[in-house]
Amino acid sequence: MGKPASKKKPAAALAAGDDESARGRLLSAATHLFCRYGINATGIDAIINEAGTAKTTLYKLFGSKTNLVNAVLESEGKAWREWFIGAMEDGGGDAQAKLTRIFPALKRWFAEERFYGCPFINAVAEHDKDAKAFRNIALRHKKVVLAHIEKLAGEMGAAEPHVLAHQLALLIDGAIVAAMVSRDPGVADTAGLTAGNLFGPSRVKKPKRTSGAAAQLVAV
Numbered sequence: 001m002g003k004p005a006s007k008k009k010p011a012a013a014l015a016a017g018d019d020e021s022a023r024g025r026l027l028s029a030a031t032h033l034f035c036r037y038g039i040n041a042t043g044i045d046a047i048i049n050e051a052g053t054a055k056t057t058l059y060k061l062f063g064s065k066t067n068l069v070n071a072v073l074e075s076e077g078k079a080w081r082e083w084f085i086g087a088m089e090d091g092g093g094d095a096q097a098k099l100t101r102i103f104p105a106l107k108r109w110f111a112e113e114r115f116y117g118c119p120f121i122n123a124v125a126e127h128d129k130d131a132k133a134f135r136n137i138a139l140r141h142k143k144v145v146l147a148h149i150e151k152l153a154g155e156m157g158a159a160e161p162h163v164l165a166h167q168l169a170l171l172i173d174g175a176i177v178a179a180m181v182s183r184d185p186g187v188a189d190t191a192g193l194t195a196g197n198l199f200g201p202s203r204v205k206k207p208k209r210t211s212g213a214a215a216q217l218v219a220v
Contacts, residue, residue: 023061025051030072035116038126039069069123070137076119077141085148095155096199102149102168103192106175110185117180121173142169158202171195 029050033042044065048055062068087105088098109115116122120138127134150165158164175191178184 022051022053022057026053026058026061026068027072027075030068031076031119032114034069034072035076035114035119035122039123040126066133070133073119073123073134073137073141077137081141081144084145088148088152095152099149099152099156099168099199100192100196102172103175103188103195106172106179106191107185107188110175110179110188115179118173118176121177145169153202156199156202160202164198164202167198168195 026047030042030047033046033050044055044058047068048058051058058068062071084102084105088101091097091101120134120141123134124138146165146169149168150161153161153164153168171191171194175187178187
């Protein structure tokens with residue numbers, strides 16, 4: 001028996017596939033160019049040239065450069081969170097073991113040829129500081145990361161998991177900026193040592209804060 005005749009895909013399905021392929025190429029090109037050169041320094045022509053698409057395709061799929069930037073940040077944020085949380089969780093162990101994996105993972109990231117810093121920090125830094133669009137996307141991203149770190153901090157026995165989570169987040173952001181400026185992946189080691197010094201004290205329960213009136217009496 002001969003091969004069964006292959007059914008041709010409907011034109012609409014082929015067009016959808018082409019759009020998806022073009023969308024992926026545009027996202028990949030825009031991500032690389034925005035991260036390396038900056039959002040403001042990257043024009044539409046540079047993006048379509050790298051992606052190999054027409055300008056009309058970009059506007060058909062995204063509508064505007066701003067929408068493309070938003071799509072890049074959402075896509076990069078999702079990919080980064082999956083990698084980062086996976087880096088903590090891979091290998092198992094207790095909560096503290098998972099938290100101690102944060103900075104070795106960041107060091108590997110910092111050593112990559114295409115490490116250009118955090119796209120969220122970069123996007124907020126190079127735009128109007130009163131603009132809310134990029135800041136809101138960045139805050140949503142950080143909220144997910146903080147929630148996972150806080151969960152592990154609670155499992156570790158931290159008296160105030162949210163405080164430890166924010167302390168670690170500050171070290172993460174500081175290490176990212178320092179690595180971007182210095183091009184030295186070793187800054188992650190210093191941040192990791194500092195983080196390690198927080199784990200023991202974080203388990204000490206803080207005294208309850210006294211009320212305003214009681215505090216005044218104590219002060220007297």
